[in-house]
Structure formats: structure tokens, C-alpha cells
Amino acid sequence: MGVVNDARAADRAPKQDRSRATRQRLLEAAVACLAERGWTGSTVSVVAERAGVSRGAAQHHFPTREDLFTAAVEYVAEQRSHALRALFPQGAADRAELVAAVVDLYTGPLFRAALHLWVAASHEEQLGPRVTELEARVGRETHRLTVELLGADETRPGVRETVQGFLDMARGLGLANLLTDDRARRERVVAQWTRVLDRELR
Amino acid sequence: MGVVNDARAADRAPKQDRSRATRQRLLEAAVACLAERGWTGSTVSVVAERAGVSRGAAQHHFPTREDLFTAAVEYVAEQRSHALRALFPQGAADRAELVAAVVDLYTGPLFRAALHLWVAASHEEQLGPRVTELEARVGRETHRLTVELLGADETRPGVRETVQGFLDMARGLGLANLLTDDRARRERVVAQWTRVLDRELR
Numbered sequence: 001m002g003v004v005n006d007a008r009a010a011d012r013a014p015k016q017d018r019s020r021a022t023r024q025r026l027l028e029a030a031v032a033c034l035a036e037r038g039w040t041g042s043t044v045s046v047v048a049e050r051a052g053v054s055r056g057a058a059q060h061h062f063p064t065r066e067d068l069f070t071a072a073v074e075y076v077a078e079q080r081s082h083a084l085r086a087l088f089p090q091g092a093a094d095r096a097e098l099v100a101a102v103v104d105l106y107t108g109p110l111f112r113a114a115l116h117l118w119v120a121a122s123h124e125e126q127l128g129p130r131v132t133e134l135e136a137r138v139g140r141e142t143h144r145l146t147v148e149l150l151g152a153d154e155t156r157p158g159v160r161e162t163v164q165g166f167l168d169m170a171r172g173l174g175l176a177n178l179l180t181d182d183r184a185r186r187e188r189v190v191a192q193w194t195r196v197l198d199r200e201l202r
Numbered sequence: 203m204g205v206v207n208d209a210r211a212a213d214r215a216p217k218q219d220r221s222r223a224t225r226q227r228l229l230e231a232a233v234a235c236l237a238e239r240g241w242t243g244s245t246v247s248v249v250a251e252r253a254g255v256s257r258g259a260a261q262h263h264f265p266t267r268e269d270l271f272t273a274a275v276e277y278v279a280e281q282r283s284h285a286l287r288a289l290f291p292q293g294a295a296d297r298a299e300l301v302a303a304v305v306d307l308y309t310g311p312l313f314r315a316a317l318h319l320w321v322a323a324s325h326e327e328q329l330g331p332r333v334t335e336l337e338a339r340v341g342r343e344t345h346r347l348t349v350e351l352l353g354a355d356e357t358r359p360g361v362r363e364t365v366q367g368f369l370d371m372a373r374g375l376g377l378a379n380l381l382t383d384d385r386a387r388r389e390r391v392v393a394q395w396t397r398v399l400d401r402e403l404r
Binding site: 180185196 | 373
């Protein structure tokens with residue numbers, strides 16, 4: 001009996017790994033697809049093909065289009081948070097580097113994908129409540145992480161709002177980068193606001 | 203002859219007024235439609251019906267869908283600039299009031315409409331270059347007006363980037379208001395950043 005169970009467990013493990021890998025491929029393909037084609041161009045079929053997965057397998061993992069794309073944005077947001085934390089394992093030694101890394105969260109394909117999802121959610125009923133909830137969750141996590149990495153003391157009056165305003169600015173910089181390569185201007189703005197943040201958080 | 207010409211001129215004037223009024227109704231309906239339904243839901247027919255204008259008359263004013271919606275966003279942006287300037291005819295006496303008024307530019311239907319247009323332009327070929335150009339023009343004008351109303355001295359190092367960062371923050375606050383009523387949080391952030399701007403621009 002024990003031998004049979006062990007063999008079954010061994011058989012199950014790689015199956016779970018394969019399933020997890022498939023899921024991950026679908027999530028990454030979904031974010032890339034959203035970023036490039038927007039919500040109207042992003043369907044489960046298009047993502048399945050891009051991920052090299054059958055449509056049936058895709059629907060096994062994500063029964064609806066809304067499931068797939070909200071899960072995708074959440075997954076990639078978590079990956080980005082982990083990556084940001086990994087960049088600064090002891091907190092941020094250099095505040096300018098950290099500020100630049102946080103702003104970078106808002107200028108890549110993840111932000112672009114999230115933006116398409118938000119905008120679609122503002123007039124698509126099935127998407128609205130789910131994306132609102134997702135945005136709140138990801139927003140809280142980004143705020144928490146930024147406060148921690150900046151070493152900001154939120155018990156001091158104004159510090160919480162200073163960090164929030166900085167994250168709003170990062171989001172606005174992401175939007176300004178949507179249609180044009182805004183890097184040169186952005187670097188000057190970020191350099192100046194790093195000085196401002198330094199003074200405010202001291 | 204003089205009498206006939208005068209009569210024709212008198213006849214032309216109300217015609218031009220009517221034409222201008224029709225154009226204006228179309229532009230306002232187009233922005234409202236974009237804000238509510240997004241780019242996919244916004245067609246010339248839908249706007250014409252909303253404005254109470256025939257489809258033919260709408261196409262006489264705006265031969266293509268792109269013409270109509272880019273003109274609409276530009277028109278409403280200009281209206282908003284005029285309104286902002288009219289609010290502060292002698293420049294801004296109270297900086298907090300001005301900061302709040304500038305942030306308001308980014309939380310109403312115009313910003314929502316512009317956002318839909320930008321996002322659509324990021325993956326619609328016919329729209330891309332036109333919206334990029336429009337965004338640059340409106341952005342420059344808003345920057346110029348904000349500098350003027352804030353009485354900011356851009357010859358001082360960092361001042362230009364401070365104002366730019368503030369406008370990026372306003373844009374980010376607009377985005378945060380897309381799916382939820384973010385007013386309470388926004389007011390706290392704006393109050394804090396008014397203090398920061400005061401210190402930086404002094």
C-alpha cells in the first residue's frame with residue numbers, strides 16, 4: 001500500500017508543477033497581451049495561443065476572461081513587489097535609487113496592462129467591482145512597501161500623505177509615458193522630487 | 203447692391219452662428235460620450251444622436267471619427283483653461299485654492315474622456331500620432347498656465363521640475379479617481395502637497 005501511495009504522490013508532484021507552469025505562462029501572456037492590444041484585443045483565445053496552451057486548458061485554469069486578466073495583473077504586481085523588495089534587502093541605502101525603482105514600477109508593461117484594465121473597468125460592468133477591489137489591494141501593498149523601503153515614519157503628521165502624493169506622481173509619470181518615450185523629462189522630475197522627498201522625510 | 207449684400211450678410215451671420223452652435227454641441231456630446239462609454243462605445247452616430255444632429259451634419263463638421271474625438275478633447279481642454287484663468291484673473295491669491303482648482307482639471311469628465319482617448323491611441327494606429335501631438339499641446343498649455351497662476355519663477359533651478367512633478371501628481375490623482383470616489387484621500391494629499399509646494403516655490 002505504502003509503495004503504491006508513494007508512487008502516486010511522485011506522479012502527482014510533476015503534474016502539479018506542470019499545471020503551475022501552465023498557469024504562470026497564461027498569466028504572463030495575458031499581461032503582455034493587455035499591454036499591447038488593450039482590453040478589446042485581449043481574449044482568452046489570443047492569450048492561450050500566445051502561451052502555447054490549448055483553449056480548453058486555459059479555461060480550466062480561468063473560467064472567464066475577467067478571471068484571467070484580473071489574476072494576471074495581480075500576479076505580475078506581486079512579482080514586481082517581490083523584485084523591488086529583493087533589490088533592497090536591507091531597505092534602501094540610497095533614496096534616489098529607490099525612488100527611481102518605484103517610478104519604474106509605473107512605466108513598464110505591467111502598468112500599461114493595469115491601465116487598460118482600469119479604463120475598461122470604468123465602463124464594463126462585469127469588470128468594475130473586481131478591478132476596483134484589485135486596485136485597492138495592489139495600491140495598499142505598494143504603499144506599505146514604499147513606506148518600509150523609504151524608512152518613512154508615518155506617525156509623523158503629513159508623512160503618510162507625502163508618500164501617497166509621491167505614488168500618485170509616479171502613476172502620473174506612467175501615464176505621461178504611455179504614448180511617448182518620456183524618459184528624459186521623467187529623470188529630471190524624479191531627480192528634483194527625490195530632493196523634495198529627502199527634505200520632507202528627514 | 204449694398205442693400206442686397208447687407209441682406210445676404212445678415213442671412214449668413216445667423217447661419218454661421220447655427221453652424222458654430224452645432225459644432226459646439228457635437229464636441230460637448232463627444233466628450234461626454236467618451237467619458238461614459240470609452241473609445242469602443244464612441245462612434246460619430248452615437249454622438250450625433252446625443253447632440254440632436256443628423257449623422258450627415260455631424261460628418262460635414264467632422265469627416266472622421268478621429269477628427270471628432272481629438273477636436274472634442276482639445277475644445278474642452280481649452281474651455282477648462284479659460285475657466286481656470288477666469289477663476290484667478292489677478293493670478294492666484296490663495297495657493298491652496300489654485301492647487302485644488304488645478305487638481306480638479308484632472309478629476310472630471312474631461313480627464314476621463316482624454317484618458318480613454320490616450321489609452322485607445324496606444325494601440326490604434328490612426329489615433330496614435332494625432333493624440334500624441336494633442337497631448338503635447340494641451341500639456342504645454344497647462345504647464346504654462348500653472349506656472350503663471352502659481353507665480354513660479356522657472357529661471358530658478360528645480361522650479362520647472364517641481365511644477366511638472368506637481369502636474370504629474372494631479373494626473374495620477376485623476377487616475378486614482380477613475381473607479382472610486384477618491385475625494386477624501388485626495389483632499390488630504392492635496393493639502394499636504396500644497397504645503398510642500400509652498401516651501402519649494404518660496
